[in-house]
Amino acid sequence: MQIIGTGFDHLGISSKNCRSHSASSVHLSRGTNSDSIVDLVITVCLEDFQEMAAPARRNISNSVVHIHELPITREFHRAAIANNTLMEVILDTGEYISILVVYFPEEDPQVISCRTHQCGLGGMKYHLSLAHDIRDLGFFRFELCPCSTTLAFTSNYEFLHIHLLPLVLQRIASRQGTGADFLTTDFLETDSSTSGWTDSGRRPPSTPAPSPPHSSTAEAGRASSFTASTEALDFFALMRRTGVHPDGVTFTVALAASANLLDPEPARKLHSLVLKSGFGSDIILTNAVITSYARAGQSVEAHMVFNETPFRDSVTWNSLLCVRPDHNAIHLFNVMRLQDVQPNDVTFVALIFAVNDQLLREGQMVHGVGFKLGIAEELNVSISLITMYAKLKLMVDARKVFDAIHCKEIVSWNALVSGYAQNGQLEDALAVFSSLILHCMPNQYTFGSILSAITTTDIVSLAYGQSFHAHILKLGLNANAYVSVALIDLYAKRGSIDESRRAFEEAPLKSLITWTSIISAHSKHGNYEEVMSLFESLKRTGIHPDHITFLAVLVACCCKGKVDMGRKVFESMVDEFEIEPWQEHYACMVDMLGKAGRLEEAEEFLQLAPMPLGISALQSLLGACRVHRNAEMGSRMAEALMKVEPTESGAYVLMSNIYAEKGEWDNVAKLRRGMRQRGVRKEIGFSWVDVGSGESLHMHRFSSGDNTHPLAEEIHSMAESLGMEISYKKEDSDMGFYLAATN
DNA sequence: TTAGGGTTAG
Numbered sequence: 001m002q003i004i005g006t007g008f009d010h011l012g013i014s015s016k017n018c019r020s021h022s023a024s025s026v027h028l029s030r031g032t033n034s035d036s037i038v039d040l041v042i043t044v045c046l047e048d049f050q051e052m053a054a055p056a057r058r059n060i061s062n063s064v065v066h067i068h069e070l071p072i073t074r075e076f077h078r079a080a081i082a083n084n085t086l087m088e089v090i091l092d093t094g095e096y097i098s099i100l101v102v103y104f105p106e107e108d109p110q111v112i113s114c115r116t117h118q119c120g121l122g123g124m125k126y127h128l129s130l131a132h133d134i135r136d137l138g139f140f141r142f143e144l145c146p147c148s149t150t151l152a153f154t155s156n157y158e159f160l161h162i163h164l165l166p167l168v169l170q171r172i173a174s175r176q177g178t179g180a181d182f183l184t185t186d187f188l189e190t191d192s193s194t195s196g197w198t199d200s201g202r203r204p205p206s207t208p209a210p211s212p213p214h215s216s217t218a219e220a221g222r223a224s225s226f227t228a229s230t231e232a233l234d235f236f237a238l239m240r241r242t243g244v245h246p247d248g249v250t251f252t253v254a255l256a257a258s259a260n261l262l263d264p265e266p267a268r269k270l271h272s273l274v275l276k277s278g279f280g281s282d283i284i285l286t287n288a289v290i291t292s293y294a295r296a297g298q299s300v301e302a303h304m305v306f307n308e309t310p311f312r313d314s315v316t317w318n319s320l321l322c323v324r325p326d327h328n329a330i331h332l333f334n335v336m337r338l339q340d341v342q343p344n345d346v347t348f349v350a351l352i353f354a355v356n357d358q359l360l361r362e363g364q365m366v367h368g369v370g371f372k373l374g375i376a377e378e379l380n381v382s383i384s385l386i387t388m389y390a391k392l393k394l395m396v397d398a399r400k401v402f403d404a405i406h407c408k409e410i411v412s413w414n415a416l417v418s419g420y421a422q423n424g425q426l427e428d429a430l431a432v433f434s435s436l437i438l439h440c441m442p443n444q445y446t447f448g449s450i451l452s453a454i455t456t457t458d459i460v461s462l463a464y465g466q467s468f469h470a471h472i473l474k475l476g477l478n479a480n481a482y483v484s485v486a487l488i489d490l491y492a493k494r495g496s497i498d499e500s501r502r503a504f505e506e507a508p509l510k511s512l513i514t515w516t517s518i519i520s521a522h523s524k525h526g527n528y529e530e531v532m533s534l535f536e537s538l539k540r541t542g543i544h545p546d547h548i549t550f551l552a553v554l555v556a557c558c559c560k561g562k563v564d565m566g567r568k569v570f571e572s573m574v575d576e577f578e579i580e581p582w583q584e585h586y587a588c589m590v591d592m593l594g595k596a597g598r599l600e601e602a603e604e605f606l607q608l609a610p611m612p613l614g615i616s617a618l619q620s621l622l623g624a625c626r627v628h629r630n631a632e633m634g635s636r637m638a639e640a641l642m643k644v645e646p647t648e649s650g651a652y653v654l655m656s657n658i659y660a661e662k663g664e665w666d667n668v669a670k671l672r673r674g675m676r677q678r679g680v681r682k683e684i685g686f687s688w689v690d691v692g693s694g695e696s697l698h699m700h701r702f703s704s705g706d707n708t709h710p711l712a713e714e715i716h717s718m719a720e721s722l723g724m725e726i727s728y729k730k731e732d733s734d735m736g737f738y739l740a741a742t743n
Numbered sequence: 744t745t746a747g748g749g750t751t752a753g
Contacts, residue, residue: 315745417750485752
């Protein structure tokens with residue numbers, strides 16, 4: 001990427017400030033680069049940007065365009081025109097283009113650099129990735145998107161941003177040097193004393209809403225949506241503070257932003273403002289209010305607004321149908337039809353989504369009604385149906401829906417691949433992939449599904465995954481967040497931890513999931529030190545670990561016998577990160593304490609858990625009782641296990657071993673009799689060996705004493721020699737430990 | 744300017 005311009009030096013913009021989205025180096029020198037990538041640098045504020053942008057639009061596909069040092073004006077509203085025109089330029093050209101906009105107020109220049117990055121998707125759709133390089137602007141800290149983010153151009157955020165940016169500029173100019181941190185003020189708060197459900201003072205019940213994601217923690221898309229929406233509402237607040245009255249469009253945009261925040265407060269305040277501003281009967285705003293409440297988890301309020309609305313259009317009904325958790329979507333759909341409201345494709349998509357895997361008949365019924373109305377054949381409805389049937393484990397029906405689609409786009413192929421992958425039908429998924437590549441270009445979703453299917457299919461060799469990895473590299477999809485996570489997981493589960501690590505390091509944007517993937521990978525490999533070091537690095541990034549991260553760390557502590565550290569981690573999860581432990585966390589603690597021989601503490605944890613811990617915790621404690629020869633606690637655990645799962649052999653076998661080791665043969669015989677009477681059979685355990693020669697893409701499965709493989713003899717002798725090597729190594733390390741202890 | 748879903752990850 002090349003940025004052309006003059007006047008940058010004295011503004012202090014360095015390559016650091018102008019991070020390249022594509023991670024290539026940034027040159028701030030004057031020069032021309034007429035290759036395929038075109039960069040446009042604009043120094044504003046502009047006298048009349050529109051006029052200047054016109055030649056830009058004409059020339060942009062030919063070479064570098066440079067608009068520079070235009071006279072500064074105080075008519076800031078023109079900046080809005082400038083922004084709009086800028087966006088038009090991007091859309092018109094349809095080229096890969098990077099634009100840097102530098103706002104340059106007259107006195108004491110302040111800089112906001114805003115890089116707009118556009119990528120065209122086959123000329124069909126345009127998405128903008130809008131990244132703001134933030135500079136410390138003295139009194140004014142402009143917290144936009146701290147990292148590169150992707151936003152749809154048509155998202156409300158941009159429009160609001162474009163409309164209100166001039167106000168920000170005006171604010172900067174008028175308040176320079178005042179030290180006011182005006183963007184942190186909650187302008188919506190000015191109405192809080194009077195805000196409420198309606199002017200009659202009726203307030204909605206305060207149901208807790210899901211907390212907003214940490215802007216620094218959530219994966220980039222979510223974070224950007226959250227940050228952008230917060231910013232949009234800040235602008236809205238600023239707009240009101242500066243005395244500009246919002247119109248219906250502004251309210252709609254602000255409500256859409258509030259819907260992204262998952263926080264009921266802005267929704268309530270905006271609803272109140274809508275009513276006070278006389279927009280109470282505006283159907284578009286009413287619909288937006290319903291969605292805003294619904295997204296914030298306030299389904300009661302969403303329903304109340306719906307009920308109090310005298311006029312409802314199809315969007316109003318669809319808005320309510322999309323409220324989660326849905327209150328009987330099928331019933332709502334029936335009422336809608338009784339009231340002669342015509343359902344459309346959106347209605348069906350929402351309805352199908354509401355049909356979960358418990359509702360087979362309802363799902364089929366919805367399909368039938370959609371078919372009769374001629375809506376089921378619409379592409380988006382068909383894709384929803386494929387996913388619905390895949391969830392219902394009816395892949396034959398999913399396939400029928402897929403086959404009936406006339407114009408198959410990549411998303412429909414992906415829905416089918418994913419359906420097969422999720423239902424463990426790897427071969428079908430691979431067959432669909434083979435056809436898919438003849439018709440369209442696979443994308444990150446395709447590979448995400450395929451890789452996860454390979455990872456979860458035990459009998460498939462790593463070589464299979466590697467061939468897809470090669471495909472991914474060729475298409476340049478390896479940097480995608482989802483693909484990199486799938487690769488980390490694939491390599492870790494197939495024993496190649498170094499490849500896992502490489503996939504992690506190559507991931508340009510590391511989300512919590514990326515971090516958790518690599519921590520889990522090392523945890524599975526028993527690399528305690530790596531796990532702890534990565535965990536510390538993760539915390540230093542400011543990303544908050546979640547339940548699964550903690551589980552991976554606790555498992556690592558458990559495997560390594562680091563009980564005190566494990567307890568510390570568990571406590572920090574509860575006290576510092578305020579994460580309510582799942583039963584898996586308690587079970588892990590029980591396992592950890594049990595393995596370390598701290599059986600009483602383990603049993604305490606078992607009782608401490610606010611929920612029943614399930615069989616795995618009991619099994620692990622029973623196993624610990626066997627190792628540490630505590631028959632009394634062991635029999636308590638075994639009894640509890642036999643009550644929960646009377647036909648599972650594990651408890652009988654373990655308890656029988658405890659008795660055998662203590663020489664209590666009568667008890668052993670009693671247990672065995674009990675097993676026979678209840679028809680309990682010991683399950684056969686299998687192991688898989690990946691030969692990795694490339695001749696076969698499938699792994700080889702063995703059970704104990706299994707001689708059916710043609711190379712059984714060779715394999716057994718190799719296993720024997722490996723076993724001997726392991727025991728020598730173990731003796732060596734035991735001796736080392738002994739020497740260290742005696743010294 | 745309001746409604747939705749489909750593909751991916753620990």
